[in-house]
Amino acid sequence: MFESGNNAALTTRLLARTNKITLTSGLAPKYLQANLIILPSRFASDFLLLCQRNPVPCPLLASSSKPGSATALKSHLPGISDAAIASALDICTDVPLYMVYDDGNLVKSHCSDIANEWTDDHVAFLIGCSYSFEAALTAAGLPPRHTALGRNVPMYSTNIPLCAAGVFTGGTYVVSMRPYRKADIEKVRELTRPYVSTHGEPVAWGWDSVERLGIKDINAPDFGDKPLDLDAADDEIVPVFWGAYVGDRCDGR
């Protein structure tokens, strides 16, 4: 799953660095994709613990080797060395687009780099992204419907509490949803199970899980795009939910 010696990931990062791409879905498919969160160092140990206690929605791949390091990472993947995580990296430029928050308020949206925002007090965290297992589903003949439709995956806030960690309290799981035939669910679970660093197997599936997760309207996701052609009266095609990155909802204030 984690392949080195080939430069597809570096090529993708260089395209992001030079602002040639605005998203990474489908690029460098044999590499792990990551979400990026950057925090002031005073929140770093609590955020690390949040990931450690909630590995399904927050699978921590790597973090800055020390506060202020935007180029050297510490690996949190067993068996993967710090050096193998990424070469010739610059956290401040190598992501296609950034959102900048100040005390929880969005102050810059979709900007192409954060060279002026990064300080010696910042710590970067890379969290596994489900783009990584979608290629495996597609390869097995079970492409996620949203990719077939050229849309983003629908995501929902749920009532499942995240385990508290220091200043990070009161958070709940976010889940991503991909509809599948009931008959394919065990296969879908098996295919995504090995992807422990990128949310792994689903956390819930079936129409009855929608209410259990506290989702009021499956056609009104909280993040991502609306799911098309999904009908709660359809007993054959049902929603399947994976843990998803909690993103900027855990800002520790």
Added chain:
Amino acid sequence: MFESGNNAALTTRLLARTNKITLTSGLAPKYLQANLIILPSRFASDFLLLCQRNPVPCPLLASSSKPGSATALKSHLPGISDAAIASALDICTDVPLYMVYDDGNLVKSHCSDIANEWTDDHVAFLIGCSYSFEAALTAAGLPPRHTALGRNVPMYSTNIPLCAAGVFTGGTYVVSMRPYRKADIEKVRELTRPYVSTHGEPVAWGWDSVERLGIKDINAPDFGDKPLDLDAADDEIVPVFWGAYVGDRCDGR
């Protein structure tokens, strides 16, 4: 937290081996205490994944080094070698009392050894136990009320789903409860936070968390002893809940 070179843990295990003790609360206080679960090997990889995905209720400390091994363990604690986990161990005799299940049905209760039940197909798992952090609370002048009363900790089934792992689906968190003064909660959180291998800091606290966890009656725990002198009208002393080992409720059938 994990101290070697002293034989209090071995002494305790030898007392259990020779049936001189029936519980371990308060014994070998500088060592990690563990819960034991033994499964047929066909469930081992799914159970390992269950622990990996739910580390707060199921913090995995160690497992049999291979199926059938009752004397050699593989460490799952970062930085702790296999050899440092336990010396001169026999899983079949070194626990004070065992419960034996056959296909989910209890067939032997509170027996003193399992030498006749253990086979080459069994895998033992050791899960962190909250007895480990209770000593730290007591040392800080915040003894858990149940220990002061000479009772077992009350435990409750909740509606918080465990993340599914292979055959282990549909499980929910069990929590243990210790009442504390509202003013002491941040101190209690800090004291137990470092105990990541034995459930760590609380997952919820306060009277409003009782309903949120789906607990119907705080005075009717599902496991352990009733909490005494706990009054929902008391706004000063409130329940504090920790993740707890899910025990025999996850038998993988």
